[in-house]
Structure formats: C-alpha cells, structure tokens
Amino acid sequence: MKKKITSNYESACLKWQEVFVKMDKQKLMEILPEIKIEGDYLTIYHFGRKFGVHKQTGEIIAMEDDLPISVSEKFNIYLLFYYVKPYAKIRGEWVTFEKLKNTSQFKPAFIKSVLEPFANTFAGHMDKLKDACEKIGGKRIKASDMGYEIKAFECIPIQFLFWDEDDEFEARASMLFDLGSTDFIHEESIVTIASVGVERLAQIAGLDKGSNTFDMK
Incomplete structure (x- = not known):
C-alpha cells in the first residue's frame, strides 16, 4: 500500500526521489567521493547520521538507528545529489x-x-x-x-x-x-x-x- 501523502513537502520530496532514480550514480560518486556503496544502497552521513539511498527506488532509510527521518533530511540529501557541481570543492574560507x-x-x-x-x-x-x-x-x-x-x-x-x-x-x-x-x-x-x-x-x-x-x- 502506498504511503499517504500528508503535505506538499512530502509530495515534492517524492518528485526528487524520482529525479534521483534517473541520475547517473557512477558520475555522482565521482563528484561526491563521500558516497559509498553498501549492497543496494548508496550511503552518506548527514550530521553524523548514516543514511542509505536505494539505487533503484531512491527510498532513503536510516542505516544505524530507528529514529524517524524528516522530510528536511531527505530534501538535503536529494538536493545535494542534484545540485553538486563537478568543480565543487571545499575552499577553506x-x-x-x-x-x-x-x-x-x-x-x-x-x-x-x-x-x-x-x-x-x-x-x-x-x-x-x-x-x-x-x-x-x-x-x-x-x-x-x-x-x-x-x-x-x-x-x-x-x-x-x-x-x-x-x-x-x-x-x-x-x-x-x-x-x-x-x-x-x-x-x-x-x-x-x-x-x-x-x-x-x-x-x-x-x-x-x-x-x-x-x-x-
């Protein structure tokens, strides 16, 4: 049964999930080497919390705890993946x-x-x-x-x-x-x-x- 959508934010988040599914995962990992592969998931840490993003469905899960995942956390991950530029780097300023x-x-x-x-x-x-x-x-x-x-x-x-x-x-x-x-x-x-x-x-x-x-x- 599909999850009931209760807000515009959740609806928008689902659209970004669909965007992720179509992305070039190999290219993404080359730009963001902090992303790792664990089975069917790409994993990334967000404020010390480990998340997994399913490579085929785009679903985001918590890898090390049972706490709820906020829509904000999901947005941050999807938008990082989408907006990161090939030349992006930490500048130290x-x-x-x-x-x-x-x-x-x-x-x-x-x-x-x-x-x-x-x-x-x-x-x-x-x-x-x-x-x-x-x-x-x-x-x-x-x-x-x-x-x-x-x-x-x-x-x-x-x-x-x-x-x-x-x-x-x-x-x-x-x-x-x-x-x-x-x-x-x-x-x-x-x-x-x-x-x-x-x-x-x-x-x-x-x-x-x-x-x-x-x-x-």
Missing part, C-alpha cells in the same frame, strides 16, 4: 551565511528559523551542547563560548558558534560556512541544512528545540 553566493535574500529566514532557535534551545545548557557536538563528530574550535566545527555532509562543514546567557545579555548564536558550500547544493538549502543541524543537536541533548526552527517534518 569561512564566511557568514549572507556572504555565501545568492543567500542574502534568505538572511531573515536564517536568523528566525536557525540562529534564534539555536540560541534559545541551548541557553544555560552549554554542557549539553558540548556533549551533543562531540557525539556527532564535532571538532572544538577556539571561537565563541562554545564553538564546534561539524560536518553537515563531508563536503559541507559548518562552524556552530554559541555565546551563553549571563546577567546582562541573552544567549546568542552564529554560524560560519565554507565559501564553496553553495557549489555543492542550492543556496536556499543552506537554511534547511543548518536547521537540521540545530534539530539534531537538540535531539541528542534531550532538549526541546526552539519553536521557530524550520521543519518540514
């Missing part, structure tokens, strides 16, 4: 979100649906943020009160920067991205990727994410 190519128009959404929930979720919980970052392979960096470099995908690293609340200031957060990130995926997807990162950290930390976090479910 860190910039704020609005300095990525063609992203300035999405800055308000990024602040509201990513940075504010990130700050609100972990206010007063730096210890839990530290543990969550390390559990998904984050590397501590000397920036902010609690800074970690985390790989959304192997090709899209993100620096998560957090300053905790005190008697004078509320908690605040920022993120830095490699300048080449938008050569791997559509610029609008950077918002979705960052939001999934916040949600993943909150989930591991056992905290309720900020209510404004972008979520396709």
Whole structure:
C-alpha cells in the first residue's frame, strides 16, 4: 500500500526521489567521493547520521538507528545529489551565511528559523551542547563560548558558534560556512541544512528545540 501523502513537502520530496532514480550514480560518486556503496544502497552521513539511498527506488532509510527521518533530511540529501557541481570543492574560507553566493535574500529566514532557535534551545545548557557536538563528530574550535566545527555532509562543514546567557545579555548564536558550500547544493538549502543541524543537536541533548526552527517534518 502506498504511503499517504500528508503535505506538499512530502509530495515534492517524492518528485526528487524520482529525479534521483534517473541520475547517473557512477558520475555522482565521482563528484561526491563521500558516497559509498553498501549492497543496494548508496550511503552518506548527514550530521553524523548514516543514511542509505536505494539505487533503484531512491527510498532513503536510516542505516544505524530507528529514529524517524524528516522530510528536511531527505530534501538535503536529494538536493545535494542534484545540485553538486563537478568543480565543487571545499575552499577553506569561512564566511557568514549572507556572504555565501545568492543567500542574502534568505538572511531573515536564517536568523528566525536557525540562529534564534539555536540560541534559545541551548541557553544555560552549554554542557549539553558540548556533549551533543562531540557525539556527532564535532571538532572544538577556539571561537565563541562554545564553538564546534561539524560536518553537515563531508563536503559541507559548518562552524556552530554559541555565546551563553549571563546577567546582562541573552544567549546568542552564529554560524560560519565554507565559501564553496553553495557549489555543492542550492543556496536556499543552506537554511534547511543548518536547521537540521540545530534539530539534531537538540535531539541528542534531550532538549526541546526552539519553536521557530524550520521543519518540514
């Protein structure tokens, strides 16, 4: 029996699944060497979570856990596969979100649906943020009160920067991205990727994410 479609996001996701089925898998793996083959699946890690994409059907499954897979996670994987450019590479130059190519128009959404929930979720919980970052392979960096470099995908690293609340200031957060990130995926997807990162950290930390976090479910 076919799964009942409950949202426009799910319907769009199914269309991207069909797009993936028709893609040249060998060429894709040459452009994105982080993709591996395991039986009938192409596997890839997204924020430390291993996913498998069935080569014939395009269905995405979790390879190492029984947690639900959000539509946002599926979108991120399909759109990475579709939009990655043959010349894409990590450049080693860190910039704020609005300095990525063609992203300035999405800055308000990024602040509201990513940075504010990130700050609100972990206010007063730096210890839990530290543990969550390390559990998904984050590397501590000397920036902010609690800074970690985390790989959304192997090709899209993100620096998560957090300053905790005190008697004078509320908690605040920022993120830095490699300048080449938008050569791997559509610029609008950077918002979705960052939001999934916040949600993943909150989930591991056992905290309720900020209510404004972008979520396709």
